[in-house]
Amino acid sequence: MKRRNFLKLGAAVSALPLIPSSMLAADKLTALKKNGEILTAARWGILKASVKNGKIVKSAPWKITSKIPNTLQNTMADLVYNTRIKAPMVRKSYLADPDNPKPELRGLDEWVEVKYEDAIKLVARELKKTREQKGASSVFAGSYGWQSTGNVHVSRTLLHRFMNLSGGFTGVTGDYSTGAAQVIMPHVTGSNQVYEQQTSWPVVLENSKVVVFWGLNPISTLRVAWTSSDEQGFKYFEQLKNSDKEIIIIDPIKTVSGKYFEGKARWIAPRPNTDVAMMLGMAQHLYSQGKYDKEFLQNYTVGFEKFVPYLTGQSDGVAKTPEWASEICGISADVIKELAIKFYENRTMIMAGWGIQRAHHGEQAHWMIVTLCAMLGQIGLAGGGFGFSYHYANGGAPTCAGGVIGGMNAASVGVVKDGKFLGLAQDQKQGGEATQAWLVNTAKVAFPLARIADALLNPGKTIDANGEKITYPQIDFIYWVGGNPIVHHQDTNTNIKAWRKPRTIVVNEIYWTPTAKMADIVFPTTTEYERNDITMSGDYSNMHIIPMKQVVAKQHGAKDDYQIFTDLCKAYADGLA
CATH class of the missing domain: 3.40.50.740 (Rossmann fold)
Incomplete structure (x- = not known):
């Protein structure tokens, strides 16, 4: 192969049919705007940059979608000029x-x-x-x-x-x-789950009676996305707060989200890394009371007959009762029983975060959530089941039908x-x-x-x-x-x-x-504000195609x-x- 063909492969221009070559060649770019507003984007959303004499003086969101502020959207000047x-x-x-x-x-x-x-x-x-x-x-x-x-x-x-x-x-x-969950989930559900679209928010808001936040902190983590945030998540959590849904937060600490939902949500604080024991206590109570969906388990799952001997203690001599779980997780047996029955008798969406699987045997947390939800029999029903990405990149925002670049x-x-x-x-x-x-x-x-x-x-x-x-x-x-x-x-x-x-x-x-x-x-x-680029907004929604326009000249010796x-x-x- 000739050298010029190797360089062509390295530069990869041919791999970008939607992107003009001028985006990659600095000498072909039009002059930078020295004064006024410039549209661009970052992980924290679509942004308006205000420049004066070629310097960033302000950055703000292109569009405000909720009353929940995202202070990252105001940091453009600091990111370009400091350290x-x-x-x-x-x-x-x-x-x-x-x-x-x-x-x-x-x-x-x-x-x-x-x-x-x-x-x-x-x-x-x-x-x-x-x-x-x-x-x-x-x-x-x-x-x-x-x-x-x-x-x-x-x-x-x-x-x-x-x-x-x-x-x-x-x-x-x-x-x-999601190092543990992304490995175990394909063996449990047949797909990754943690980076997949969730039950859409409109369906949750219309049909769920109980919404559980199990180890997630969306008001903090939704400030960023992997592409550019479509900022829909804040809007939907705001609507959830203003709804008549029962909201239960299961988390060892009162997070930013716990404080945001204070007065609306019930906070239950188990000991860290004892989530699986708490879920097992719920599952054992449902099984002992006969309040689990036998038809769903028979028609849509395999392996429940192997799980039951462990749950009841037949295989190891330790029944995973609410009392047993209480000693481990620090939540009273009565509360564990109450939650189990509440989830069974009401359409319940369990929204789980990723922190609970960042530990030894971390794969067990999400595996057990799926098992518990299978016993509830609500997987596939409108507003029921589980979701592992509501706190990340605005999971649950409905997917648009347009193209993806x-x-x-x-x-x-x-x-x-x-x-x-x-x-x-x-x-x-x-x-x-x-x-x-x-x-x-x-x-x-x-x-x-x-x-x-x-x-x-x-x-x-x-x-x-x-x-x-x-x-x-x-x-x-x-x-x-x-x-x-x-x-x-x-x-x-x-x-x-x-x-x-x-x-x-x-x-x-x-x-x-x-x-x-x-x-x-x-x-x-360079930062993303010193070059031209293009991106999508919404990892799941694919809501916009955004021109990431260069805001200022390259700083110092940056390439x-x-x-x-x-x-x-x-x-x-x-x-x-």
């Missing part, structure tokens, strides 16, 4: 000797400012060296985090595209948000040999066995995201994951974009120890986050992630060292 990384930086010990970079000094070493072109060459050279010496599986680019929204400048996909085309990498499965994709694994890019592995006529082996050693190497520290500290270790055996590769090169895993990951001290194991860590970042400070090479990147990976493609193809 920015102002130039490409390399850790002093790494710059002095990349082969002996003293990784134990990460987070402690001095930083040296370098030219952008030199940083690009350095990353390309060290990435090649790592692959040549230790193989593609030693390069970790799974990356993860709440990158800026936008379908073009989507940093993680751009990273994956570059890494795939240049030879492959080790990735990850799952995420931190596309964007970047991660491409396929490329083959690089003797300093030349030969094309995509799937296109090479090298024989099925060789091509398949290449794919196994690159695109198919992945482990659960939450095991990143364990993987770095224990290369070669084999773990069980979702019914399979996974062996950690020896990771020697990390490239992370659009996230802050040093504070996102559990057990920070162990994570920091793990991050001092690889030889090279590269980070694209806007701010001096803890993760940026723990890198060897840092590229300063778009798109530009950085385009330049890395050029460096990697030319073999610069």
Whole structure:
């Protein structure tokens, strides 16, 4: 394959039929508006930016949908002008000797400012060296985090595209948000559930008699969405508050949502991480009273006959009675019984959050919610059953019938040999066995995201994951974009120890986050307000297609992630060292 075709693959313009090339070329952009209002978007909604003499002076929501304020919508100026990384930086010990970079000094070493072109060459050279010496599986680019929204400048996909085309990498499965539930739910319900559309809010508001918030805090978490928030969730929770529904909040602490619904909702506070015991107590009471839907269980479920011996204590000698549950969860047996009967006798929607599954055996919480709802027999009835995404990205907002825009994709694994890019592995006529082996050693190497520290500290270790055996590769090169895993990951001290194991860590970042400070090479990147892009509003509603118009000029030495990976493609193809 010719070099220009490789660069075309790296730039990925052909993958974006709905997006004009002018969006990607700064020299073709029209002049920025220096004064007035500019429409753009971020994860916290569609925004109006007010600029004066080319500076942001104010940001506000494009449209107000409820009386619940979202202060994130007023932070645009702070995000653009404060705590920015102002130039490409390399850790002093790494710059002095990349082969002996003293990784134990990460987070402690001095930083040296370098030219952008030199940083690009350095990353390309060290990435090649790592692959040549230790193989593609030693390069970790799974990356993860709440990158800026936008379908073009989507940093993680751009990273994956570059890494795939240049030879492959080790990735990850799952995420931190729903790491347990998203694995167990397909085995229980046949689908993911946690990132799927919910029973629509109009149906809930019309038909539900009891609405339960089990471990969710929507008034706080609905401030953001994965795309751009359509801001419908606040409106619907506001309508719920003003309705005649009985609202029950089951949460160890009185959250922002608990305070918002104070005077309207009943708050029940079990001990943390005892939700399953409380649900088992309800289930046992329903079973002992004969108040469960035998027909639903017989017609629409399998396995109840295996669950009952555990519930009654026949299998282990411990009946999961409300009294037994009360000793564990701290809620009186009478309340547990009352709730169980209330849920059975009234059309009940159980809205569950994700925090209850972020623990050892966390998969049991959502599994037990589905089991309890199956006993109630209301799954599939209007306003009944369960939902695991009402607190996230405005789940339950009705889905629009319009189109959905596309964007970047991660491409396929490329083959690089003797300093030349030969094309995509799937296109090479090298024989099925060789091509398949290449794919196994690159695109198919992945482990659960939450095991990143364990993987770095224990290369070669084999773990069980979702019914399979996974062996950690020896990771020697990390490239992370659009996230802050040093504070996102559990057990920070162990994570920091793990991050001092690889030889090279590269980070694209806007701010001096803890993760940026723990890198060897840092590229300063633009915010979503310093570039043109396009996105949807509403992860579930697909309500709008939004032009994310550039609000201000690029700050300091910041580059778009798109530009950085385009330049890395050029460096990697030319073999610069």
